[in-house]
Structures are given as structure tokens and as C-alpha cells.
Amino acid sequence: xxxxxxxxxxxxxxxxxxxxxxxxxxxxxxxxxxxxxxxxxxxxxxxxxxxxxxxxxxxxxxxxxxxxxxxxxxxxxxxxxxxxxxxxxxxxxxxxxxxxxxxxxxxxxxxxxxxxxxxxxxxx
Amino acid sequence: xxxxxxxxxxxxxxxxxxxxxxxxxxxxxxxxxxxxxxxxxxxxxxxxxxxxxxxxxxxxxxxxxxxxxxxxxxxxxxxxxxxxxxxxxxxxxxxxxxxxxxxxxxxxxxxxxxxxxxxxxxxx
Numbered sequence: 001x002x003x004x005x006x007x008x009x010x011x012x013x014x015x016x017x018x019x020x021x022x023x024x025x026x027x028x029x030x031x032x033x034x035x036x037x038x039x040x041x042x043x044x045x046x047x048x049x050x051x052x053x054x055x056x057x058x059x060x061x062x063x064x065x066x067x068x069x070x071x072x073x074x075x076x077x078x079x080x081x082x083x084x085x086x087x088x089x090x091x092x093x094x095x096x097x098x099x100x101x102x103x104x105x106x107x108x109x110x111x112x113x114x115x116x117x118x119x120x121x122x123x124x
Numbered sequence: 125x126x127x128x129x130x131x132x133x134x135x136x137x138x139x140x141x142x143x144x145x146x147x148x149x150x151x152x153x154x155x156x157x158x159x160x161x162x163x164x165x166x167x168x169x170x171x172x173x174x175x176x177x178x179x180x181x182x183x184x185x186x187x188x189x190x191x192x193x194x195x196x197x198x199x200x201x202x203x204x205x206x207x208x209x210x211x212x213x214x215x216x217x218x219x220x221x222x223x224x225x226x227x228x229x230x231x232x233x234x235x236x237x238x239x240x241x242x243x244x245x246x247x248x
Contacts, residue, residue: 028215031208038205051182053175060172076161083154093132105158112161119169 023082030075037072040065060120073116077109146229150207153200160197188248195247199240206236 016022044059045051059065084105092098140148171178184190210228214220219228 028212031212035205035208038201053178056178057172060168080158083151084158087151087155090133091135108158112165115165115169119165119172 023085026078027082030079033068033071033075034079037068037075040068066120069116069120073113077113080105080109141226142229142233143225146207146210146232150204150211153204153207156200157204160200163197191247195244198243198247202239202243203236206239207232 016025048055060069085102088098088101092101138144167181171181185194210219210232214225214228219225
């Protein structure tokens, strides 16, 4: 009886919340968001052969751009975390060094995210 | 019983076929993108702080050397973008075989070279 319940749970967890599947899914979702965001920024520069300050300011304060920026900041945070975790896990052997690098990346991700929000939302 | 967690990889013990090169460069370019966040945020903050600062940055971008630096900084963006698309195509079982993987890797390097040159011409 108990075994059946465990297997059922396992089956469910393997769908989305199993760490490997979860990271894989997050990495792909964030990748698509960041690819779209890259195209959005590229389109701005393609359509503005000469960028004025007004156009630049208007672009970053446009609601759609702000939503995309918000999604992209979150995406970069998760995408970077999973990416570096994989790299450190594969190539860095000493456990203390690995831990220090992961903490360093974590602090930078949080710092950059808050800083971006300050730049775009504190003085608009 | 063997520990099922990912093992530490000694990079000096391998030969690198083209597929491994393309995949490794995806990791390297990704790590480099993280380094780019700091200068990008500094520029974004300054450019939105006022019109004089914006014009100062714009004047800076007129210099040929600065333009080439911008181009060089955008290369990992471009590479990570293209190699990422290959990654997701392979998730959909496209180009997953040994031959398909090699062809995909060649396609990534080829399209990267072409778009890198086009990007250089556009910036210049």
C-alpha cells in the first residue's frame, strides 16, 4: 500500500518539481523570455538610426518594455543561477571553493536585480 | 553503490570534437554575459540620469575603437543566442543524432560567423 503511494508521489514530482526537471524547465522558459527581450532591444536600435534622449527615455518607460524588463531581470537571475551552478558542479572540485563561488554569484545576482529595479523604477 | 550525483570533470583529460567545442563555448559565452551585466548597468544608469550624460555616452560611441569594443562585447550575446536555439531544437529531438549534432554544431559556427560580420558592419 505505502509503496504505491510513494510511487504515485514520485511520478508526480518527476513531472515538474523534481530538481533536474525543474531546472531544465526554468532554464528553457527563461531562455525564451531573454531571447525575446534581446530581439526587442535589437529592434529599438534597428528602428532608431539616431537615438535621441527622449526616445531612449520613452523606450525604457514604455509599459510593455517595463513588463519585459521585469520578466527579463527575473529570468536572468534564475538562468544565471542554474547556469553557474552547472558550471561549478562540473569543473570545480574543492567544496569550499564551489560554495564560495556560488555565494558570490548569488550576491551579484541579487545586487544587479535590485540595482536594475532602482534604475528603472525609482526615478521615473 | 556508486554515487549517482554528477562527477567532477577534468577538462585536461579530453579531446574536443566540434560538438564539445560548441557546447563549451556556450558555457564560456554565458559566463562572459554575466560579466557584461555590470558595465551594461553602469551605462544604462548614466544614460538615463540626464540628457548631458546621455550625449556624453553617445559621443563616446562615435569613436571607432569604442564601437569595436561594443561589437566584441555583443559577440558572446550573439553566440549564446544561436547556440541556445540549437539547444532547444535538440530538446525537440532535432539534430540529436551523432551526425545531426555535428551538422548542428557546424551550422551554429557558420551562422555565428555570418551574423557576427553583419553585426560588425551594422555597428561600424
